[in-house]
Amino acid sequence: MNSKDRKEDDWKRDFTKLQKAGISNIFLSGKPEDLENALKYATDFNLQIHNWIFTMICNDENIVKNHPDWFTVNGLGQRSHENPQYVGYYKWLCPTNPKVQEYLKKRIEKLCTISELAGIHLDYIRYCDVILPIGLQPNYNLIQTKEEPQFDYCYCAHCRSAFKQKAGIDPVELVNPSEDPTWLQFRYDSITNIVNTLAEIIHSHKKIATAAVFPTIMQKNVRQEWHKWQLEAVYPMLYHSCYNEDLSWINNEVQKGKQLLQSTKLHSGLYVPSIEPSKLTQAIKFTVDGDADGVSLFDFNTMADEHWKVMQDEILNN
Numbered sequence: 001m002n003s004k005d006r007k008e009d010d011w012k013r014d015f016t017k018l019q020k021a022g023i024s025n026i027f028l029s030g031k032p033e034d035l036e037n038a039l040k041y042a043t044d045f046n047l048q049i050h051n052w053i054f055t056m057i058c059n060d061e062n063i064v065k066n067h068p069d070w071f072t073v074n075g076l077g078q079r080s081h082e083n084p085q086y087v088g089y090y091k092w093l094c095p096t097n098p099k100v101q102e103y104l105k106k107r108i109e110k111l112c113t114i115s116e117l118a119g120i121h122l123d124y125i126r127y128c129d130v131i132l133p134i135g136l137q138p139n140y141n142l143i144q145t146k147e148e149p150q151f152d153y154c155y156c157a158h159c160r161s162a163f164k165q166k167a168g169i170d171p172v173e174l175v176n177p178s179e180d181p182t183w184l185q186f187r188y189d190s191i192t193n194i195v196n197t198l199a200e201i202i203h204s205h206k207k208i209a210t211a212a213v214f215p216t217i218m219q220k221n222v223r224q225e226w227h228k229w230q231l232e233a234v235y236p237m238l239y240h241s242c243y244n245e246d247l248s249w250i251n252n253e254v255q256k257g258k259q260l261l262q263s264t265k266l267h268s269g270l271y272v273p274s275i276e277p278s279k280l281t282q283a284i285k286f287t288v289d290g291d292a293d294g295v296s297l298f299d300f301n302t303m304a305d306e307h308w309k310v311m312q313d314e315i316l317n318n
Helices: 008-020 032-045 061-066 098-111 157-167 181-204 215-222 248-260 278-291 307-317
Strands: 023-026 048-054 119-123 208-213 234-235 263-273 293-296
Touching: 008 032, 008 307, 023 032, 023 098, 032 048, 048 061, 048 098, 098 181, 181 208, 181 278, 215 234, 215 248, 248 263, 248 278, 263 278, 278 307
Parallel strands: 023 048, 048 119, 119 208, 208 234, 234 263, 263 293
Antiparallel strands: none
16 A cells, blocks of 8 residues: 555545455555654554565665665676666665665664554565566566576675675586575575564564565575564465466465464465455455465555455454
């Protein structure tokens, strides 16, 4: 949900709708002043607001201009801010770069000073998709059956040096980087390290740390070992249509995710544009039957009146 350009009447109208639908937490993007404006009214509707942020993606013109070395490098030697893959905003910061780490830590510290904020929700906390979900590949005229260098990150100087120190070889010298388990694990660990570093800051401010993650079948493709993250909850994006699957797939993915986790909770992320209102109850049931700890809906602006009615009926019947 976006907080931009909303007035008091907008918040009260939308918060009423959310409250009637039984929704208790909102992931809200926006500037600190917009978040503070929303927080003025949220308590009256028993809503908790978490700041939803793009973590590793960065389109800040000042950073792009003054810190080009902060961005990831693919197997062809191209930086992501100069040659973004798939879409123009896919400009990825390198989680291994110490200056990026400091930038993100300061950013989180600042957000955590918003006293009434319940938590921080980390989105795009990963590398660029080295292979897209199968249902999305036709949108880009792609058939991806293996990892290819233009989509494979990060070969920046920081990563190359750190990996060589760890493994004794520069990753650009690997015969087949996509099949090297140590190189894969290095990138898993780079993301895990920054997540847990940011989570520690969030927790120090007595706030909740959560993240949007990919389904278990995509962990390798985005370098996310999210079962190792020190978070209160993960929200796997179980967008069944992106994988050419039916709704029952949601149940299977919830179960697989729960098996990976210990204390961290799992809330399934449902993609509203791909779920007809008449099917929303079924999608929620697949989630509940898979033993998910909750359901999240993406996103507010795609909810039709019929979707809202289904949610209200769910509350009445349960």
